Amino acid sequence: MIMVKKKNRKEIIEVKQRAIAPMEMVDPRKQVAFAKSCAEALMDIMKKKEKKVMIGDEQYLEFEDWQTIARFYNLFAGIESTEKIMESGHAGEEFAGYSAKAVVRNNQGIVVSSAEASCLRSEPNWNKRKQYDKEKKIWIEVDVPEFQLKSMAQTRAMAKALRSILGWVAVLGGYKPTPAEELDNGEVRVKLVKKVKEPFTKEESSRKEILKCSDCGKQITDAEKTYSLKNYRLVLCRKCQGKYKPKK
Ligand SMILES: [Zn+2]
Secondary structure, eight states, X not given: OXXXXXXXXXXXXXXXXXXXXXXXXXXXXXXXXHHHHHHHHHHHHHHTOSSOOXXXXXXXXXXXXXXXXXXXXXXXXXXXXXXXXXXXXXXXXXXXEEEEEEEEEOTTSOEEEEEEEEEETTSGGGSEEEEEETTTTEEEEEEOOHHHXXXXXXXXXXXXXXXXXXXXXXXXXXXXXXXXXXXXXXXXOOOEEEEEEEOOOHHHHHHSOOOBOTTTOOBOOHHHHHHHHHXXXXXXXXXXXXXXXXXX
């Protein structure tokens, strides 16, 4: 296991590389050449965007752009877990936001990067929103719906996990490695009371990747994957594990 620690905006992001991606075995010059062509393809897409995220004259990558780079490398981002954050308020426990954990897997289902991110009510953009009341014909302020904060926490976590492993490709294209979704994440703190684990919604479960044996392609369970990764450093079903030598 290789541990890479990166300091970024006062946070420590741990990138756990449990397995060596096939790319890393390739000649470094070929790797750079491949990354450059990825960066060029990305630049073409970024220039054609109708709504560009700009700060000054710098354009920032949005989640979908990180997914584009990920596709070039056969990497996939997914959500591992989501938690509801509660804090103490005037009326007892109040909703404070969501935090999510995301992982990036290679095409063998092996986790190559992970990250956590949150979206909080105390952030200016995620508290109140103006909405037009058609009956009263006036603009009113409403709470930003909780599901939108949940979705943003997940998007940020996935973008962050992709950034950890693919940030250098974005930099080659001349872009900032900070995902656009993180820009409105001000330095806000909440007094935590507790975090409540959120079960996956039907939609989220279907988005979760199906785990497959990297040898025969048979579907496997989470427990089988964990056992196999620990003992074989490969995602294998029980039957196929017999074909491989256990690794220490
Ligand atoms: Zn198998």
